[in-house]
Amino acid sequence: MQAILIVVIVIVAAAGAAAWYLANPPAPALKKIAVVSDIGGRGDLSFNDMGYKGGAEAEKAFGVTMVELVSKTEADYVPNLETAAKDPDVILVVGIGFLLSDALNRTAWKYPDKNFAGIDTFLGGAPNLLNIVFEEHKGSAIVGALAALAAAQYGYSHIGVVLGIEIPTLWKFEIGYKWGADWALKWYQNKFGKSAPVIGDTPVKDRVLWTYTGTFSDITKGYEAAKAMYAQDAVAVYNVAGPLGLGLNQAVQEIATSKNLAMGPPFWIGVDANQDWINPGFVLASMMKRVDKGVYFATQLVIEGKFRQVVADTSGFATLGIGTSVAGIAMTGISVSTLADLDEFIQMGVEAEQLTGKKVLPMAPEDIKAKVTAMRNAVPSWIWDAEKDLETAISNDPSLVPLATTKDVVDQWRATLG
Amino acid sequence: MSKQLTATLRPVTESAVAVVIGLVAGALLMLAFGYNPVQAYVWLFVGAFGSTAGILESLAFATPLMVTAVTFAVGVRAALFNIGAEGQMYLGAIGAVIVGGTMLLPAGIHPIAATIFGMCLGALWALPAAILKIWRGVHEVVSTIMLNWVAFYFVTFLVRTYLGEPGRAERAIPALPTARYPVLGETLTAIIFVVLAFCVAVAILLWRTGIGFELRLVGDNPEAAKYAGASSSRAILLSFAVGGLAAGLAGASQVLGRPPSWTIYATLGNLLNLGFDGIGVALIGRNHPVGGVFAAIFYGGLMNGGRYMEYHVGVASELVDAINGIIVIALAMPEIVAIIRRRRES
Numbered sequence: 001m002q003a004i005l006i007v008v009i010v011i012v013a014a015a016g017a018a019a020w021y022l023a024n025p026p027a028p029a030l031k032k033i034a035v036v037s038d039i040g041g042r043g044d045l046s047f048n049d050m051g052y053k054g055g056a057e058a059e060k061a062f063g064v065t066m067v068e069l070v071s072k073t074e075a076d077y078v079p080n081l082e083t084a085a086k087d088p089d090v091i092l093v094v095g096i097g098f099l100l101s102d103a104l105n106r107t108a109w110k111y112p113d114k115n116f117a118g119i120d121t122f123l124g125g126a127p128n129l130l131n132i133v134f135e136e137h138k139g140s141a142i143v144g145a146l147a148a149l150a151a152a153q154y155g156y157s158h159i160g161v162v163l164g165i166e167i168p169t170l171w172k173f174e175i176g177y178k179w180g181a182d183w184a185l186k187w188y189q190n191k192f193g194k195s196a197p198v199i200g201d202t203p204v205k206d207r208v209l210w211t212y213t214g215t216f217s218d219i220t221k222g223y224e225a226a227k228a229m230y231a232q233d234a235v236a237v238y239n240v241a242g243p244l245g246l247g248l249n250q251a252v253q254e255i256a257t258s259k260n261l262a263m264g265p266p267f268w269i270g271v272d273a274n275q276d277w278i279n280p281g282f283v284l285a286s287m288m289k290r291v292d293k294g295v296y297f298a299t300q301l302v303i304e305g306k307f308r309q310v311v312a313d314t315s316g317f318a319t320l321g322i323g324t325s326v327a328g329i330a331m332t333g334i335s336v337s338t339l340a341d342l343d344e345f346i347q348m349g350v351e352a353e354q355l356t357g358k359k360v361l362p363m364a365p366e367d368i369k370a371k372v373t374a375m376r377n378a379v380p381s382w383i384w385d386a387e388k389d390l391e392t393a394i395s396n397d398p399s400l401v402p403l404a405t406t407k408d409v410v411d412q413w414r415a416t417l418g
Numbered sequence: 419m420s421k422q423l424t425a426t427l428r429p430v431t432e433s434a435v436a437v438v439i440g441l442v443a444g445a446l447l448m449l450a451f452g453y454n455p456v457q458a459y460v461w462l463f464v465g466a467f468g469s470t471a472g473i474l475e476s477l478a479f480a481t482p483l484m485v486t487a488v489t490f491a492v493g494v495r496a497a498l499f500n501i502g503a504e505g506q507m508y509l510g511a512i513g514a515v516i517v518g519g520t521m522l523l524p525a526g527i528h529p530i531a532a533t534i535f536g537m538c539l540g541a542l543w544a545l546p547a548a549i550l551k552i553w554r555g556v557h558e559v560v561s562t563i564m565l566n567w568v569a570f571y572f573v574t575f576l577v578r579t580y581l582g583e584p585g586r587a588e589r590a591i592p593a594l595p596t597a598r599y600p601v602l603g604e605t606l607t608a609i610i611f612v613v614l615a616f617c618v619a620v621a622i623l624l625w626r627t628g629i630g631f632e633l634r635l636v637g638d639n640p641e642a643a644k645y646a647g648a649s650s651s652r653a654i655l656l657s658f659a660v661g662g663l664a665a666g667l668a669g670a671s672q673v674l675g676r677p678p679s680w681t682i683y684a685t686l687g688n689l690l691n692l693g694f695d696g697i698g699v700a701l702i703g704r705n706h707p708v709g710g711v712f713a714a715i716f717y718g719g720l721m722n723g724g725r726y727m728e729y730h731v732g733v734a735s736e737l738v739d740a741i742n743g744i745i746v747i748a749l750a751m752p753e754i755v756a757i758i759r760r761r762r763e764s
Contacts, residue, residue: 034729039685039687067729067732068728069725069728069729069735070728070735072735072739073687073688073690074679074683074685074687074688075479075605075676075687075688076725078604078605078677078678079475079604079605079722079725080725082471082604083465083725083726083729084729086471087729098588099588099683102678102679103678106678165588165684165685166588167586167588214574214578214684214685215685407584
């Protein structure tokens with residue numbers, strides 16, 4: 001009897017609170033941009049976090065408010081996008097990730113008055129949807145070259161790459177990386193008049209160790225895959241699986257601790273964000289995919305009223321790469337990390353620490369810079385020269401690096417490069 | 419108050435008190451992190467049930483849970499802990515992909531055939547656990563968990579190889595348009611009617627048929643059942659079979675009845691945890707097939723409404739999960755206490 005009374009009282013109180021709240025709605029928000037992330041969510045220190053970074057920068061630059069929606073399962077894609085699209089204050093809905101393509105396209109057609117942008121999405125046609133894609137194959141070629149030359153320098157027989165789910169986007173990384181390694185060893189042959197030591201003796205098809213782990217969230221799989229590659233004498237392993245890079249780092253750190261190393265080899269190569277600071281001295285470089293610039297750029301277009309025009313002019317696809325421009329604005333979307341980029345990302349880490357009070361950076365910013373600089377100086381200058389050579393060659397010939405987005409092209413290249 | 423009324427109202431009061439406790443605990447958690455709980459809850463419920471779109475989406479999330487709850491509930495009714503809904507559901511889904519995606523059948527019977535095939539695969543997957551229990555007394559918790567993992571890897575393997583969609587490595591072959599159930603709105607399709615009919619059928623089976631009575635008798639009082647000539651083997655088989663059919667239907671519902679993908683993802687992401695969530699739903703529904711329907715709608719509302727809390731109030735998505743978890747635990751308490759009490763008495 002008492003229990004029923006308590007329940008009734010609580011229900012009445014709750015109803016009263018709800019009624020009071022609904023009668024006094026909070027002040028309307030400023031213009032908002034909605035960022036819908038893929039499964040795996042935030043905290044990956046690469047893909048999704050870069051999307052967030054772009055949104056945060058757009059907030060500062062354009063005075064908008066960013067709202068985020070994390071997709072916990074694939075079933076959340078459509079509801080998340082629709083929630084964002086239904087909000088009258090939202091001026092741009094951004095879907096981050098290839099897997100959102102279907103849901104994003106559907107929602108774009110359903111809400112023709114709203115602006116939609118996708119990162120890595122591939123379904124064009126809707127007049128209000130801009131798919132922002134990147135030339136990952138070119139960046140991957142450059143880090144592939146770096147890795148192969150490091151193998152030549154330090155006498156290792158292989159390089160490696162750990163990938164996530166086998167989606168067409170990742171084929172670009174895989175084939176670009178293998179092609180870059182091949183290009184570098186031919187460059188070495190040209191420059192020094194002899195075949196590269198150790199790795200030059202490995203048969204072409206065996207030089208690059210590669211595996212698709214099938215996940216963008218299981219860090220342990222990244223650790224296990226990388227560990228096996230290092231055991232097979234890989235000098236550097238390229239992370240193409242977002243947060244799994246932390247697993248690669250674990251594998252490298254194990255080796256570093258057991259052999260008391262202050263810097264690599266062995267190395268790992270970061271992706272999407274600049275991951276050089278995660279373990280300074282052991283990250284050879286990072287293949288930066290400026291997802292943040294993509295989100296920022298999309299917001300800029302909406303604010304400047306050019307969004308629909310750009311969608312029409314580009315047939316719904318904006319490609320950001322090396323030396324690219326969209327709608328007359330120079331827009332680089334792919335680059336390999338340099339010391340200058342390090343400052344920007346260390347600053348992000350510092351801000352994150354101030355915000356959350358938790359330690360994000362592994363050591364003080366000056367120490368990070370010192371260690372990374374030391375590593376870059378320890379790697380001979382001809383390797384960094386080779387990197388510049390390849391960048392120039394790519395800028396001059398946009399179709400130099402193979403772009404593999406269909407199974408037959410991928411199979412073709414796998415037949416020669418492994 | 420009459421004894422009859424009190425007896426009927428008692429479980430309702432228990433659940434109501436549990437809801438209050440759960441919501442208060444969740445509110446305390448939100449206050450600890452600086453969020454406004456009133457605002458958050460209003461958005462949770464308004465988002466999940468405050469608009470037609472919201473209700474339809476919540477029902478879409480609830481549909482598979484209604485039947486995975488049946489799997490657990492019909493197990494408890496026979497004094498079994500069948501937690502194999504997860505694995506049986508994966509098999510149901512892959513069965514639906516096989517018939518729904520690779521076979522060409524006329525539009526009228528395609529969805530039905532695919533659903534039945536999925537349900538049968540689910541029941542087939544439940545069989546080993548049943549046989550092991552009857553023949554060797556293997557505890558079903560052990561056998562069903564192991565079978566869950568076997569199903570997970572087996573189905574993942576099929577999705578990534580033989581049943582993968584050509585050119586789209588991240589998912590299996592989608593159900594052909596002739597095999598899909600008609601869309602009612604948002605991501606809800608007519609398969610919810612099949613699910614509801616199934617739940618009612620199970621209720622009828624348990625309380626209106628001889629073998630159903632036998633099942634409940636074996637579950638309530640095995641000694642008396644044996645004395646009365648009831649076959650515990652038959653009861654166990656029936657319980658696992660019905661549970662497998664139910665879980666198979668849940669799996670089929672995500673392939674034949676869930677736009678926009680109409681298939682299984684290579685990560686099994688759109689199926690993961692629906693089986694285990696069914697356990698919580700069954701407990702909230704007091705292990706009754708029809709109670710499970712209401713509990714599933716509530717649970718579906720939590721799953722759907724969580725994003726509104728995240729979006730409008732800024733509650734971090736992990737915290738939303740924690741709050742949902744607290745509410746579910748609180749609501750499951752009355753039934754857990756009842757199960758423990760029954761075990762002690764027997």
